[in-house]
Amino acid sequence: MKQVPIVELQKVGVTYGQGPDQTEALVPTDLTIAKGDFVALVGPSGCGKSTILKLVSELLEPTSGTILFGGRELGAKPMRVGMAFQSASLLPWMSVRENVMLPLKIVPPFKADFRAKKGGEYRDRVDDLLAQVGLLDFADKSPWQLSGGMMQRANLCRALIHDPDLLLLDEPFGALDQFTREELWQTLQALWLDRGITVMLVTHDLREAAYLASRVCVMSARPGRIIEDRAVPFARPRPIDITFESDFVSLVQDLRGQIVHAPVGRTEDAA
Amino acid sequence: MTRTMEKIAPALLIVSVFVVWELFCLMAGISELVLPRPTQIVAALVKYAPAIWPHAWQTFYTTMVGFAFGVAIGLSLGVLIGSSKLAYKTAYPLLVGISSVPKVAVVPIFVLWFGAGTVPAILTAMIICIFPIVVNVATGIATVEPELEDVMRSLKATKMEILRNVGLPRSMPYFFASLKVAITLSFVGSVIAETVASNKGVGNLMMIAASSFNVPLVFAGLMVLAVMGMSLYAIFSVIERRMAGWAMRKEVQ
Ligand SMILES: Nc1ncnc2c1ncn2[C@@H]1O[C@H](COP(=O)(O)OP(=O)(O)O)[C@@H](O)[C@H]1O
Ligand SMILES: [Mg+2]
Numbered sequence: 320m321k322q323v324p325i326v327e328l329q330k331v332g333v334t335y336g337q338g339p340d341q342t343e344a345l346v347p348t349d350l351t352i353a354k355g356d357f358v359a360l361v362g363p364s365g366c367g368k369s370t371i372l373k374l375v376s377e378l379l380e381p382t383s384g385t386i387l388f389g390g391r392e393l394g395a396k397p398m399r400v401g402m403a404f405q406s407a408s409l410l411p412w413m414s415v416r417e418n419v420m421l422p423l424k425i426v427p428p429f430k431a432d433f434r435a436k437k438g439g440e441y442r443d444r445v446d447d448l449l450a451q452v453g454l455l456d457f458a459d460k461s462p463w464q465l466s467g468g469m470m471q472r473a474n475l476c477r478a479l480i481h482d483p484d485l486l487l488l489d490e491p492f493g494a495l496d497q498f499t500r501e502e503l504w505q506t507l508q509a510l511w512l513d514r515g516i517t518v519m520l521v522t523h524d525l526r527e528a529a530y531l532a533s534r535v536c537v538m539s540a541r542p543g544r545i546i547e548d549r550a551v552p553f554a555r556p557r558p559i560d561i562t563f564e565s566d567f568v569s570l571v572q573d574l575r576g577q578i579v580h581a582p583v584g585r586t587e588d589a590a
Numbered sequence: 591m592t593r594t595m596e597k598i599a600p601a602l603l604i605v606s607v608f609v610v611w612e613l614f615c616l617m618a619g620i621s622e623l624v625l626p627r628p629t630q631i632v633a634a635l636v637k638y639a640p641a642i643w644p645h646a647w648q649t650f651y652t653t654m655v656g657f658a659f660g661v662a663i664g665l666s667l668g669v670l671i672g673s674s675k676l677a678y679k680t681a682y683p684l685l686v687g688i689s690s691v692p693k694v695a696v697v698p699i700f701v702l703w704f705g706a707g708t709v710p711a712i713l714t715a716m717i718i719c720i721f722p723i724v725v726n727v728a729t730g731i732a733t734v735e736p737e738l739e740d741v742m743r744s745l746k747a748t749k750m751e752i753l754r755n756v757g758l759p760r761s762m763p764y765f766f767a768s769l770k771v772a773i774t775l776s777f778v779g780s781v782i783a784e785t786v787a788s789n790k791g792v793g794n795l796m797m798i799a800a801s802s803f804n805v806p807l808v809f810a811g812l813m814v815l816a817v818m819g820m821s822l823y824a825i826f827s828v829i830e831r832r833m834a835g836w837a838m839r840k841e842v843q
Contacts (some may be wrong), residue, residue, distance in 0.1 A: 377746075411836045412759050438676055461836065487744070
């Protein structure tokens with residue numbers, strides 16, 4: 320099967336700030352994400368995981384290197400991304416349905432239709448997605464009437480409603496209790512299987528990475544770089560019980576070892 | 591039982607204050623030239639009602655016109671300053687500087703430029719209420735959660751789209767909260783300007799009444815001002831609750 324790269328980072332480095340306040344966040348790094356991939360980025364806090372997501376979503380320009388999208392330079396063709404963070408940041412003056420609809424008001428080509436038809440025809444589209452994550456009964460509620468887990472479900476929907484080429488998740492379940500978190504893992508896996516989306520997930524939970532991802536990229540401490548790119552072979556759909564199986568547990572322990580014993584900062588550049 | 595108690599307690603307190611005031615004046619034999627009794631004030635209110643009415647209307651009019659201009663200017667400036675970090679940082683010190691000048695001090699300048707009368711009262715009412723509106727609106731817009739801003743920017747939303755969909759609606763509770771403060775300030779500004787330099791308005795009425803030792807009328811004017819001030823505040827509190835009920839709920843994380 321030919322792998323179509325959706326995003327390629329080529330020797331991409333990031334340094335924040337100028338002069339004496341400089342922080343090198345990312346040592347020149349290569350990373351390729353193929354269409355349909357589910358990649359988890361793990362690593363110690365402050366190693367540049369969020370920075371990589373910001374690069375891919377064009378919120379941040381790399382200090383050095385090139386980012387290609389679909390084999391072309393980023394910006395040549397507009398790439399559609401959806402993002403979700405740990406804080407759901409839903410708009411409290413809108414219903415859950417309106418919140419999820421928001422990207423359709425902004426992203427072409429939906430935007431034009433939205434203006435013309437006041438969004439009426441997108442209602443079904445939103446409701447289908449809400450039904451898929453089990454939120455349909457709450458579509459007319461206000462965000463503050465939802466539990467934390469439900470807010471994150473709505474947050475996921477908002478990041479997916481405009482059919483993004485790439486779904487970027489920055490510790491989306493970090494603030495949830497273990498039980499709710501595992502429920503959301505299953506929801507996200509189901510969405511991924513159903514919609515054939517491409518996902519980059521930043522997390523500090525290694526079990527989450529191992530359960531959800533097809534590939535886990537381990538990063539070194541700041542300035543970050545990818546020190547391990549590991550395929551996760553478990554068959555899908557993965558039942559939650561898999562997290563207790565020995566293969567799974569040893570994978571998680573392996574990843575933990577990688578992070579704990581990671582050499583700090585730059586050691587490459589030998590070649 | 592306690593619920594109804596809570597509701598009527600404020601009214602009860604006001605009534606008792608008036609009763610104590612009345613009794614105190616009667617028992618201490620205080621002259622109405624010093625402190626008229628509430629009943630005397632009410633009598634003056636009734637007696638002079640036709641004379642008070644045009645003045646009250648004038649005060650209301652200058653307050654509302656000044657306030658309307660102040661809201662328009664304050665809202666526009668607030669949006670402008672809140673939408674740009676540079677504008678925020680540049681303009682904020684100036685705004686704080688302007689706000690720390692006692693606004694009463696500008697009344698003579700307005701009189702110098704426009705003559706005594708309606709215009710200085712309107713301008714004072716306007717200038718005195720701009721600042722809290724600007725600050726509140728700018729704060730509402732400038733404090734949009736960074737995550738939300740990233741979500742919007744990753745959708746390639748323009749600055750205008752972010753402002754329209756997120757910044758402005760988000761700043762509305764701040765805006766409406768500032769209105770009830772602003773209307774009170776406008777009212778104060780208007781009365782001060784009338785007192786200093788006008789031949790109309792409740793402030794002016796009180797000045798004239800005082801100079802002719804018509805003390806009950808002075809206090810009648812004060813009552814009119816108190817009732818107007820409280821009503822304006824109450825009206826804008828209700829508007830605030832109506833317009834931004836969601837903000838009174840718990841914040842969404
Ligand atoms: N806007 C910024 N300005 C300066 N330094 C930053 C900025 N954003 C992140 N950093 C620094 O860059 C490093 C990587 O940040 P980040 O990518 O957010 O880490 P992670 O998400 O892995 O915890 C951190 O040390 C952080 O302090
Ligand atoms: Mg981070």
